[in-house]
Amino acid sequence: MTIVPAGIHLMAHLSAQAVFKTYRLGRVDVPVLRGASIDVDKGEWVAILGASGSGKSTLLHILGGLDRPDRADRQVRAENGSPRRGRVVFEGRVLSDLSARDLDRYRCESVGFVFQFYHLLPELTVLENVTIGAMVRRGIAGYHGAAPQARARASDLLDAFGLSPRLRHRPAELSGGERQRVAIARALMNDPPVLLADEPTGNLDRKTGASILDALESHRKATGRTMVIVTHDPDVARRASRVVRLDDGRVVNA
Amino acid sequence: MYQVLLTRRYLTTKVMPLLAAGAVMLCTAMILLVWSIMGGFLEMLLTSGRTMVGDVSITWPTVGFGYYDELVSELGKEPDITGAAPIIEAFGMLRLPDGRVIGVQIKGIDGATYAKATGYADALWWKPLTTPLPRDKEHKDRRLIDPDFFRKAYADGMSLRYQDPQTGAVRPAAVLGLEVSGFYDRLPSGVYVPYNVGERLENGTIRWQDGFMVGKSVTLNVLPLDRKGRAIQTVSRSFPVANEFKTGLYDIDKQTVLVDLGALQQMLKMDKAERVEMSGQDIYGGAAGGEGGGSAPPVIGIAPARVTTVLVRAKAGVPPERIRRVCLDAYTRFESAHHAQVPGVPGPGVQGAIRMSTWEEDQATFIAAVQKETVMVLGILIFISIVATFLILAIFWAMIREKTKDIGVLRAVGASRLGVASLWLSYGLIIGALGSALGLALASGIVWNINPIHDWMGRALGITVWDPKVYYFTVIPNRVDPLKALLVGCGGVAFSVLGALIPAVRAAYMDPVQSLRFE
Numbered sequence: 001m002t003i004v005p006a007g008i009h010l011m012a013h014l015s016a017q018a019v020f021k022t023y024r025l026g027r028v029d030v031p032v033l034r035g036a037s038i039d040v041d042k043g044e045w046v047a048i049l050g051a052s053g054s055g056k057s058t059l060l061h062i063l064g065g066l067d068r069p070d071r072a073d074r075q076v077r078a079e080n081g082s083p084r085r086g087r088v089v090f091e092g093r094v095l096s097d098l099s100a101r102d103l104d105r106y107r108c109e110s111v112g113f114v115f116q117f118y119h120l121l122p123e124l125t126v127l128e129n130v131t132i133g134a135m136v137r138r139g140i141a142g143y144h145g146a147a148p149q150a151r152a153r154a155s156d157l158l159d160a161f162g163l164s165p166r167l168r169h170r171p172a173e174l175s176g177g178e179r180q181r182v183a184i185a186r187a188l189m190n191d192p193p194v195l196l197a198d199e200p201t202g203n204l205d206r207k208t209g210a211s212i213l214d215a216l217e218s219h220r221k222a223t224g225r226t227m228v229i230v231t232h233d234p235d236v237a238r239r240a241s242r243v244v245r246l247d248d249g250r251v252v253n254a
Numbered sequence: 255m256y257q258v259l260l261t262r263r264y265l266t267t268k269v270m271p272l273l274a275a276g277a278v279m280l281c282t283a284m285i286l287l288v289w290s291i292m293g294g295f296l297e298m299l300l301t302s303g304r305t306m307v308g309d310v311s312i313t314w315p316t317v318g319f320g321y322y323d324e325l326v327s328e329l330g331k332e333p334d335i336t337g338a339a340p341i342i343e344a345f346g347m348l349r350l351p352d353g354r355v356i357g358v359q360i361k362g363i364d365g366a367t368y369a370k371a372t373g374y375a376d377a378l379w380w381k382p383l384t385t386p387l388p389r390d391k392e393h394k395d396r397r398l399i400d401p402d403f404f405r406k407a408y409a410d411g412m413s414l415r416y417q418d419p420q421t422g423a424v425r426p427a428a429v430l431g432l433e434v435s436g437f438y439d440r441l442p443s444g445v446y447v448p449y450n451v452g453e454r455l456e457n458g459t460i461r462w463q464d465g466f467m468v469g470k471s472v473t474l475n476v477l478p479l480d481r482k483g484r485a486i487q488t489v490s491r492s493f494p495v496a497n498e499f500k501t502g503l504y505d506i507d508k509q510t511v512l513v514d515l516g517a518l519q520q521m522l523k524m525d526k527a528e529r530v531e532m533s534g535q536d537i538y539g540g541a542a543g544g545e546g547g548g549s550a551p552p553v554i555g556i557a558p559a560r561v562t563t564v565l566v567r568a569k570a571g572v573p574p575e576r577i578r579r580v581c582l583d584a585y586t587r588f589e590s591a592h593h594a595q596v597p598g599v600p601g602p603g604v605q606g607a608i609r610m611s612t613w614e615e616d617q618a619t620f621i622a623a624v625q626k627e628t629v630m631v632l633g634i635l636i637f638i639s640i641v642a643t644f645l646i647l648a649i650f651w652a653m654i655r656e657k658t659k660d661i662g663v664l665r666a667v668g669a670s671r672l673g674v675a676s677l678w679l680s681y682g683l684i685i686g687a688l689g690s691a692l693g694l695a696l697a698s699g700i701v702w703n704i705n706p707i708h709d710w711m712g713r714a715l716g717i718t719v720w721d722p723k724v725y726y727f728t729v730i731p732n733r734v735d736p737l738k739a740l741l742v743g744c745g746g747v748a749f750s751v752l753g754a755l756i757p758a759v760r761a762a763y764m765d766p767v768q769s770l771r772f773e
Contacts, residue, residue: 058767066666067767101670108668119663119770123263133667135256143255186667 013042013226014194019069019086021058021249032058033069034249035086042193045220045227047240055249056230057198062088063228064111064196065095065103090194108137112187116199118179120171126182127167130154133189150189157185161215177208181215188219195220197229201236213239256664257677261684270656271685274649274750278689279696281642282746285635286697289738291704292631294731296624302502303620304613305373306361306510308339308565309574310581311616313609317483318342318524319596320558321588326367328584329564334572335580337370339363340561342518348511349473350435351463352453358434358511360476362518362561365412371567374412377499379432379446380468381408388729389443389709396447396466407468411497414514418494419469426514427496428472431507434498437465442718444729467495474513478523489521519559529555574612581610639749646685646753650678654757661761662769671762678758679751686750690743698739704730 021033032055040046040063050056061067069086088095090110098106107113112133120129134150135143143150158164161181171179180200187195197216201209217239220227229240237243245252265271312325322340329338342362349355369375382401386393397404410416416427432438438446448465455461471492478486493513500507519525530551568577585608586599597608614621654661661674700707708730711717720730 061767064666066770067765104665104668104670106668107666113666115666115770119659119666121260121660121663123260123267128259132256132259132664135259136664136668136673138255140255140258190668 013044013091014040014063014228015087015089016059016063016069017087017089019059019062019088021055021062021067021070021086032249033062033086036246036249036251038063038244038251040194040226040228042226043224045217045229045239045241047237047243048228048230048246049232049234049237049243050230050246051232054246056232056246059246060196060198060228060230062086064113064194065098065106066113068096108133109190110192111194111196112190112192114180114183114187114195114197114200116202118171118176118183118203120179120182120186122171125168125170126158126163126174127151127154129171129182130158130185130189133186137190154185154189157188158182160219161185175208176204177211180204180208180212184212184215184219192225194226194228197227199231200229201233202231209236256669257673257680260660260677261681264653264657264681265684265688268653270649270653271681274646274653275685275689275692277642277645277649278686278746278750279693281638281645281749282690282693282742283697283700284693285638285745286694286734286739286742287700288631289635289742290697290701290734291731293628293735293738294733296628298731299503300617300621300624303506303617305377305501305503306499306506307613307616308337308371309568309572309577309613310566311609311611311613312564312566312581312585313343313562313611314597315343315562315609316479318560318562319608320560321592321596322559322561322564324591325564325585325588328588329566329581332580332584334569334577335566336569337367337567339367339371339565340515341368341563341565342515342522342524342560343562344476344518344522346474346476346511348434349475351467351470351472352437352451355475356434357509359509360474360518361510361512362515362522363414363512364515365414368512368565369412371565373501374499377501378408378411378429379498379500380404380411387444389705390441390445391443394441394443394447395445407497411499414496414512416469416494416496425494426517428474428493428514429497429499429512430467430472430495431510432498432500433504433508434511435465435467437467442712467498470495472511474511474521476518476521478521480523486523491517491521493517515561519561524560526559527557528553529557574614578610578612585610639745642746643749643753646682646750647756650682650754650757651760654678654761657761658764658769658772661764662766662772665764665766666770674764675758675762678754678761682751682754682758683747685754686747689750690746693746694739694743697742698734701732701734704732 016036016038018035018037019033020031020035022029022031024030032053036055036059038046038048038059048056048059058067062069065088069088090106095103095106121132124132131147131150131154134146134153138146138150155164155167158167158181161184163178163181163185166174166178166182171182174182180203184195184197184200187197195216200216201212204212213236216227216229219225227240229236231237326338326340329335341364342360344360344362346358346360347355348358363374365374380397382404383395383397386395386398410427411429414427414429415424417424432446437448437451439449440446448467450462451465452460452462471494473490473492475488475490477488480486499512516525531554566577566581568574582600589596589599589608598604598606600607600610664674664677708718708720711719
């Protein structure tokens with residue numbers, strides 16, 4: 001059943017409302033997000049721009065269901081009318097209300113992550129790294145029957161990113177740009193409606209970074225997929241359809 | 255599915271899982287090796303200890319009981335019984351050819367019936383051999399030569415009779431435990447080679463002779479008792495040695511002397527005799543009630559010959575309790591025919607009842623020691639398994655730390671906590687199965703070839719771990735019990751999974767964000 005809390009932007013495809021997040025480093029609490037809110041419409045490409053430590057990656061992780069927002073403290077709630085706990089809503093479903101199993105399914109089917117450092121599994125080939133999402137989604141019994149289709153889709157995605165000759169290669173045998181394209185293919189394997197990219201060009205030279213952005217952009221145009229990209233680089237952010245600035249854990253313009 | 259793929263890849267591309275599998279392999283191999291050899295050793299001990307006794311013994315110690323032939327006949331009618339042998343068990347002193355006098359346990363036996371009730375026929379050592387012992391590469395066993403001599407020695411041993419080659423006279427003979435004389439050097443091959451034995455003569459000179467005991471004479475001294483258990487007078491008798499026996503159990507082989515039953519009955523005054531009216535005199539001489547008269551006391555009956563024990567051998571597969579019950583029934587019939595002349599039937603509160611016990615009951619102390627030893631070994635093995643579990647745990651802990659980022663990636667693409675835990679558990683299962691299979695193969699290979707390996711170690715490295723002079727078995731047990739192998743294999747797998755459990759739970763509960771940021 002879908003329950004949309006009051007105050008949630010009903011048209012948003014993916015929405016975060018008054019999200020707080022504090023990490024504890026030793027004995028010190030370090031607030032990272034202080035009531036950040038963002039709405040992303042379907043098919044929109046939003047860039048979250050902010051300095052290092054502004055909380056943009058944390059916000060992305062929370063949007064992707066990898067992390068959960070904190071409860072807002074009483075004083076903050078009194079000051080700005082924040083809900084008791086920050087909410088993330090995807091297609092009308094509040095992520096914090098989902099069971100662990102449903103949240104796993106959300107990460108598997110609804111979002112795809114691209115990380116700055118690619119995070120490919122070094123023991124697997126390029127093709128296996130891409131199909132791993134399908135394996136997770138279908139389980140042992142389900143994947144057995146669907147393996148040929150999964151491999152065909154992975155091959156198509158890799159072909160689209162110019163990696164056909166590299167299917168049997170290990171990540172260590174690829175360049176940084178190639179690795180990131182494999183990571184993008186992996187994120188798209190289960191055809192998620194939302195792609196979340198955390199500094200996808202941060203570890204690449206400018207030319208390679210540009211080619212990655214080109215690939216992402218052309219893919220978004222072709223599929224109309226919602227895309228949220230986190231970056232500290234204004235040039236990268238400029239390519240998005242909308243830029244959201246994050247400063248000291250708060251969205252300063254959305 | 256990703257669990258299968260990653261397990262396969264981690265196994266083939268990482269050193270750590272191979273180390274873990276190696277640890278499991280060594281542990282399972284060690285456990286199976288120790289268990290097989292120790293278990294085999296204990297089994298051999300038990301088998302050897304049983305060689306000279308039946309399944310049930312019916313005993314009235316020292317004084318013995320009469321009409322035993324009727325009891326043997328009664329027992330012989332039972333379909334569950336294959337043999338029953340009357341014997342006398344007593345203690346005495348034995349004078350050896352070199353002049354030493356040693357304390358021994360004496361058994362008076364009838365060779366034919368004793369062989370039916372025990373493993374006596376196989377225990378006789380001096381018999382013709384057509385093929386040498388497996389480790390007697392140099393053919394030093396004298397049983398390989400002169401088969402006629404050893405054929406006769408074997409027949410003499412079975413009958414406990416010895417025909418003097420010079421006079422042709424046939425005399426009751428003795429059969430000694432192979433370690434009784436101490437005249438043999440036991441070679442690592444299991445062959446017994448006699449020493450040259452010197453005997454100091456009265457004129458002070460030393461006469462050297464071959465220590466081979468067959469044909470030599472020994473003197474047995476026993477102290478007979480009357481029916482009331484009072485000592486009469488020491489009796490000495492010389493016996494030619496017809497043969498020697500070996501059970502494999504040192505205590506028995508070192509202390510036991512077998513002699514002809516009839517001869518021992520005579521020595522112990524347990525043979526058939528006339529019963530006389532003593533009327534105030536006792537058998538110790540001396541007048542109890544006046545000066546002894548010159549006339550012989552009147553004969554008032556015949557006292558039957560006596561034995562102390564009847565050994566019973568059951569048919570294969572008959573449980574000890576059942577054969578004990580059969581014996582009890584037979585003895586009850588026997589006792590009713592000779593009421594008040596033989597010990598009573600065992601029962602609750604019955605005084606003066608015959609003692610009837612199974613082999614297991616007789617050897618309870620020994621069996622208990624064996625069982626305790628087995629429990630101790632199993633305890634040590636379980637401790638080793640726990641150590642192996644911690645080893646697996648440590649290796650898996652390190653592996654999971656190394657693969658922290660992979661865990662974050664898997665969680666990011668939607669893997670559940672259970673899925674991540676099952677990845678590491680299945681990994682532990684595979685490592686356990688692989689390590690156990692290799693361990694079982696290694697241990698089986700070693701156990702099956704333990705004797706050639708031991709021989710090689712002795713030749714090439716001068717290391718003799720299993721010294722037959724210490725263990726009194728010529729060969730190291732080399733059988734692998736499939737059930738033990740299965741248990742050890744399953745244990746290896748189970749302990750591997752157990753070792754992987756805590757790291758797997760830790761992996762499952764890792765924060766995916768922290769995992770992805772892990773450096």
